[in-house]
Each structure stands twice: as structure tokens, then as C-alpha cells.
Amino acid sequence: MANLLLAGGGHAHLMVLRDLAKLTRRGHAVSLVSPSPWHYYSGMGPGLVGGTYAPKDLRFDVKRMAESGGARFVAGSVARIEPQARRVILDDGRGLGYDVLSLNLGSRVALPGVVPDGRSVFAAKPVEGLLAAHSRLETLLSGGGVVRVLVAGGGPAGVELAGNVLGLAARRGGRAEVTVLAGSTLMPGAGPRVKRLAGDSLVRRGAQVLTGVRLAGVEGATARLGDGSLREFDLLFLAVGVSLPGIFAESGLPVDASGALTVNRYLQCPAHPEIFGGGDCIHFAPGPLDKVGVYAVRQAPVLAKNLGAALAGRPLAPFRSGSRGYLLLYNLGDGTAICAKYGLPLSGRWAFRLKDAIDRRFMRAFQVSGEAQARE
Numbered sequence: 579m580a581n582l583l584l585a586g587g588g589h590a591h592l593m594v595l596r597d598l599a600k601l602t603r604r605g606h607a608v609s610l611v612s613p614s615p616w617h618y619y620s621g622m623g624p625g626l627v628g629g630t631y632a633p634k635d636l637r638f639d640v641k642r643m644a645e646s647g648g649a650r651f652v653a654g655s656v657a658r659i660e661p662q663a664r665r666v667i668l669d670d671g672r673g674l675g676y677d678v679l680s681l682n683l684g685s686r687v688a689l690p691g692v693v694p695d696g697r698s699v700f701a702a703k704p705v706e707g708l709l710a711a712h713s714r715l716e717t718l719l720s721g722g723g724v725v726r727v728l729v730a731g732g733g734p735a736g737v738e739l740a741g742n743v744l745g746l747a748a749r750r751g752g753r754a755e756v757t758v759l760a761g762s763t764l765m766p767g768a769g770p771r772v773k774r775l776a777g778d779s780l781v782r783r784g785a786q787v788l789t790g791v792r793l794a795g796v797e798g799a800t801a802r803l804g805d806g807s808l809r810e811f812d813l814l815f816l817a818v819g820v821s822l823p824g825i826f827a828e829s830g831l832p833v834d835a836s837g838a839l840t841v842n843r844y845l846q847c848p849a850h851p852e853i854f855g856g857g858d859c860i861h862f863a864p865g866p867l868d869k870v871g872v873y874a875v876r877q878a879p880v881l882a883k884n885l886g887a888a889l890a891g892r893p894l895a896p897f898r899s900g901s902r903g904y905l906l907l908y909n910l911g912d913g914t915a916i917c918a919k920y921g922l923p924l925s926g927r928w929a930f931r932l933k934d935a936i937d938r939r940f941m942r943a944f945q946v947s948g949e950a951q952a953r954e
């Protein structure tokens with residue numbers, strides 16, 4: 579029987595993790611390697627900052643999912659892959675062999691030279707870091723003074739984080755001075771109406787949105803902006819877009835310009851047919867995909883099916899990304915959201931209720947290890 583190694587317990591692996599018993603009952607040995615026993619659902623991350631959600635609302639117990647499905651959980655991070663030896667090396671030097679490897683290592687939000695410290699500088703990803711940001715905000719807001727929050731990045735994550743900081747401050751009766759360093763423009767890639775709805779919501783609630791301004795560096799609690807000016811802050815969020823780990827290129831695997839693992843329509847690495855991948859960490863060669871959780875989740879059933887097929891020597895199924903795009907819902911943190919699809923973006927409380935219902939339904943489908951009742 580074969581040996582399957584799942585690297586990373588992200589969105590694209592949730593289906594295979596939930597249905598693991600199908601593989602282990604056939605005698606396959608399965609291991610999951612992940613730095614944490616928990617995986618956090620990013621769609622609800624900004625709501626965690628705003629206090630709408632508690633950690634148990636948005637996390638999956640991937641360790642328990644693995645173990646209850648008969649797999650082994652290995653706490654650790656993949657540092658390197660040795661495809662010729664069919665072995666993965668972890669950051670502490672341990673080696674894990676495989677017959678079939680599936681990579682779901684996600685992406686990070688990083689800015690060279692700016693290091694999240696869990697106290698005043700936080701990155702939008704990994705999402706578990708936002709938990710500490712929420713606690714810190716609560717502490718600062720309860721101090722009574724004005725809390726100066728800088729959000730670097732004006733994309734969806736930056737807008738949602740800024741909106742949720744404002745929402746938390748309003749609900750706590752605190753004062754937050756929120757500045758969004760939007761880079762080229764607020765909500766790049768979105769249509770003019772989404773840009774306007776997002777900007778109006780933030781500005782109406784007192785935020786300052788600086789377009790054409792980027793974060794250039796940080797010294798202590800002072801940010802250096804691209805125009806040379808300095809800004810002091812109490813809390814800084816990095817939401818500057820995603821970057822990928824250099825692991826694949828360093829391991830000699832085929833990658834695109836961003837370092838994402840190149841896969842074919844079967845989510846399979848063409849140079850090493852025993853390696854598969856899904857989510858933000860792959861480059862889908864048949865047609866590049868946005869780095870959104872929607873695609874990781876859509877890939878999950880195909881990945882699960884193909885891993886089973888690869889172990890059994892059966893034919894693989896292709897992944898179809900869908901031609902109708904996807905529904906975008908942005909949580910503005912004040913009980914409203916922007917709904918963008920079908921060419922007519924709208925915002926309102928109904929849009930947040932829709933997002934909340936979709937997100938909670940997704941959580942229910944994969945929170946199969948008692949997370950909702952679990953320890954905080």
C-alpha cells in the first residue's frame with residue numbers, strides 16, 4: 579500500500595482530510611504535516627479582528643481531522659522537497675518520505691524589512707496572527723486614548739481590516755484613527771462602483787485613505803512612507819498582497835515567476851506526476867487563477883479524488899475553474915458588506931448576512947472535530 583503525505587492543512591486539503599478514512603481503510607498510510615493543529619478560514623479573518631467572530635467560529639482542527647481519519651499528524655513546517663528521493667525535509671531537519679505528495683502551503687503577506695512582531699505589527703496572513711491583533715486592539719481601545727492604526731495595502735484584505743478596526747472601535751466606544759496606505763488605488767482590480775462603495779464606507783466612518791502612498795519601512799513604532807514622510811502608529815497591519823515561499827524553486831520544482839508550483843489540469847506537477855497541489859501555492863498552467871480561497875475550495879474535491887486515484891493507479895479527473903467567475907463579498911465591519919458580482923455591486927446589511935450565512939455553512943461542512951465546542 580502507498581504512502582500519502584499532505585503538506586499543509588489549508589483550504590484545498592479540507593476535503594481529503596474530512597474523507598481520509600476512505601484512503602486509510604484501503605490500507606494507505608497518510609500523514610499531515612502542518613505547523614499548527616488549527617487551520618483558520620481567511621474569509622472570516624477580518625471579522626475576528628472586529629470581534630464579530632470568536633476563534634472557534636473560523637478554525638478547523640486539522641490535527642483531529644487527520645487523526646480521527648487514521649492518519650498521522652506531524653507538527654512542523656516543510657522547508658524543502660527532494661523530489662528524486664521522494665522526501666520532504668522539515669525546518670527542524672526531519673525527513674518524511676512519500677509515494678504521493680500533495681502541497682497546500684498557501685501564501686503569506688510579507689514586506690521585505692518589515693517583520694510582524696505580534697504586538698504592534700501584524701500581517702493579514704497567516705490568519706491566526708489576527709487573533710493577537712484583536713486582543714491588542716481591545717487593550718489599546720480600553721486605554722481611553724486615540725489608537726493610531728495604519729493599514730498598508732488598499733486591496734480587499736486592507737479594506738476589510740480597516741473597516742473592522744473602525745467597527746470594533748465604534749462598538750467599544752473607543753477612538754481609532756485609521757489610515758489606509760492604499761498604494762496605487764483603493765481596491766485595484768475592482769470596478770469603479772466597488773472602489774466608491776469601499777472608500778465611502780471607510781471615509782464616512784472617519785478613516786483617511788491615502789492613494790498613491792505606500793509603506794516603505796518601519797522603525798520602532800514609526801512608519802516611513804514612500805514619499806519620505808514619517809507616521810507614528812500604535813498598530814500596523816500589512817495587507818500588501820500575497821507572496822509565496824521559495825520552497826518549490828529551491829527544490830528544483832517547476833514554478834511560475836512568483837514561485838508558485840506549476841500544475842497541469844489534474845492539479846499535478848507535470849515533471850513529477852506523484853506531486854500534486856492546490857490553493858494559493860500553485861500556478862494552474864491551463865489558465866492562471868486569482869489567489870482567492872474560492873479556487874482553493876473548488877480544487878478541494880478534485881484534489882481529494884485525484885490523490886485517491888493516484889494511490890490506486892486509477893485515471894485522474896481534470897479541475898475546471900468555472901467560466902462564471904465567483905461571488906465577492908467584502909465585510910466592511912459595521913454589519914454591512916459589499917456584494918460584487920453580475921456587474922452591479924451593491925452594499926448593505928443583507929450583503930453581510932449573505933456572506934455570514936455562506937461562511938458559516940462552509941465552516942459547518944468541515945468543522946467535523948468538535949471545534950465549535952472546543953477550547954478557546
Ligand SMILES: Cc1cc2nc3c(=O)[nH]c(=O)nc-3n(C[C@H](O)[C@H](O)[C@H](O)COP(=O)(O)OP(=O)(O)OC[C@H]3O[C@@H](n4cnc5c(N)ncnc54)[C@H](O)[C@@H]3O)c2cc1C
Pocket residue numbers: 585586587588589590591611612613614616617618620621622623624654655656657682683684685702703704735738856857858859869870871872873874907
Ligand atoms: C484578510 C484576508 C481575507 C480574505 N478573504 C477572502 C475571502 O473572503 N474569499 C476568498 O476567496 N479569499 C479570501 N482571501 C484569500 C485567501 O486567504 C486565500 O486565497 C486562501 O487562504 C488560500 O487557501 P490555501 O489553502 O491555498 O492557503 P492557506 O489558507 O494559506 O493554508 C495553507 C496552510 O498551509 C500551512 N503551511 C504554510 N506553510 C507551511 C509549511 N512550510 N509547511 C507545512 N504547512 C504549511 C499553513 O499553516 C496553512 O494552514 C483572504 C485573504 C486575506 C489575507
